[in-house]
Amino acid sequence: MEFTLVHTDPKSDARAGSFETAHGTVQTPVFMPVGTLGSVKGVPPRALHEDVKADIILGNTYHLYLRPGTDVVEAAGGLQRFSQWNGPILTDSGGYQVFSLADRCTLTEEGAEFRSHIDGSKHMFTPESVVDTQRALGSDIMMVLDECPAADVSKAYARESNELTLRWAERARTHYEKTTSPHGHEQALFGIVQGVTYPEVRRESARALVDLDFPGYAIGGLSVGESHKDMYDMVEVVAPLLPEHKPRYLMGVGTPENLLENVARGVDMFDCVMPTRNGRNGTLFTTQGRMNIKNAQFANDHTPIDPGLEAYVSQTFTKAYLRHLQKSNEILGLQIASQQNLAFYCWLMREARKAILENRFMAWKDAILPQITQRI
């Protein structure tokens, strides 16, 4: 996977880039809507393309492996054909879910043994098996299996865990070279930098992974309970150690402010459930600020949800209507809010890219942040 570094901001580490996949081009910085189970909750693929204007979406190996099962997705011709999202897809390795969601997870040198959170059945993920699973899923970007420790573990544990993650990364890298996609298209494999909030461990992790020469690098284990300052500090430690001409993906992050602050620190790719999950709960992200659409102040507000966005839902539906739908638990209310928030996140990254290309990223960021983070 070729990453083209198009431009770097002169006043920050913000980068504009692009990379090609077998399913289309991704322009960075980019936000990737999360489609855990093979669907971005409440958003049909047509709307993801045309309204949200997403470049790339996520799927999750742990979830898809359990349901519908890797064999079903493989038989469909891969996750793109199965879901009819025909753009690029990145799949999580499932490491995070195995440790956070599965029952009775046992970690060994070999891999992670766990029981399904759905039916209690026993399974084993190894660095090799998750590559195989992702090969079968046909994602354009695969992730290595890693251990993601909690934010409050000791430095000793962080280091021990990281060393296991690195040994797994090497095994995954080796297995990756020996395998190909059953669907005939190129698949990249990203390494994942761990190290909790210990700069020294983060550095060890980054350097070792760079030596393994992955097509791209993720920064994992953040947005798991640490402060925003710690998150930014860790990105500042790690980003400069990563190769300039490879994409950098900060996993599971975050608020609109988190995205822009991390773009300024040289991150290219993000994913987060926040826009869809918060949307379902009534929190809207708009170009004019953040709002709880269920508030009484919107009961008779017959203005569009977000005049600043071109998306169908943003222009078409009013705040009063969306408030009514959400107060009445109508499914359409979840759909509209999810699409609005995703359209906003993708718009924000496109605007950031424009600003980087025009050498005005930091000024733009300082101007837009108070506007989009204000409560309305």
Next chain:
Amino acid sequence: MEFTLVHTDPKSDARAGSFETAHGTVQTPVFMPVGTLGSVKGVPPRALHEDVKADIILGNTYHLYLRPGTDVVEAAGGLQRFSQWNGPILTDSGGYQVFSLADRCTLTEEGAEFRSHIDGSKHMFTPESVVDTQRALGSDIMMVLDECPAADVSKAYARESNELTLRWAERARTHYEKTTSPHGHEQALFGIVQGVTYPEVRRESARALVDLDFPGYAIGGLSVGESHKDMYDMVEVVAPLLPEHKPRYLMGVGTPENLLENVARGVDMFDCVMPTRNGRNGTLFTTQGRMNIKNAQFANDHTPIDPGLEAYVSQTFTKAYLRHLQKSNEILGLQIASQQNLAFYCWLMREARKAILENRFMAWKDAILPQITQRI
């Protein structure tokens, strides 16, 4: 409201017609998707127009009066503007909901007093007030307030109830003449024939309502627990008594078979929650038959949901994908199934109309019914 009777089938009472509203033309026979609270559950108005190809949808006076409140919808410019469904809308009077859903409903000559099922607040619906409410909602077709007795009441009760419904109909008709739409467009008012399953009471009801000269007539109080035979018998009793050049609407019906059997008996309009409700539970209506998409047989069925329909969801998504979404409780699974079923119902009525116009309705009905009602 002008109803044009375009053609009557020579071998049955099936009719092809059309009528004009301020928000567009409706071609009959027609199925009207139900948008109780101002949204057809899970289906954005754009998809209703473009994919489902609905001519007209329903809203419910009881529900909208309580939430978001009539004043909010009126301030939005009516239900069309509020919901951004810009086609014709018919609103139920709320009579059925007051009796079936509200708490502690008390019936008097004046009207129906009830407590909201949401917050217990006390309200009164009268024949006049529900016309006023529907004027404010701006529906193209309004319904009179009626009492809808259970299927098993005595003939004496059915007659007594019907006489109250008729006195209410007359009051509604008088009030209708004295009022106009605050939104400046024409609104029709339909009378509702009641009488449970007593032919004599049904006849009394129909004759009295015809004397009141409504722009259209509904047959109410069916599909409430009686047998299909009783339903068809009552339609056979009532339909011939209704004016030929006015539309006939059978409320709350029904299965695809119910629709075609009642079209054959001269009904023009239908509404039912079945396509959306059953869709959410995994029952799919398709041009090839009925299926429970959650069944294991579809786990690896990578063929389109319904190759026989043009709708986006029918052509785009596979049975295996929809099964996976529904088994995993993904919102998109509800959306896809609802759109498929509504697209099917609307397609069925368009096909019926074509067959009527070509003098082959009964042959078509006999050929299509085994196909679409078979279990696959």
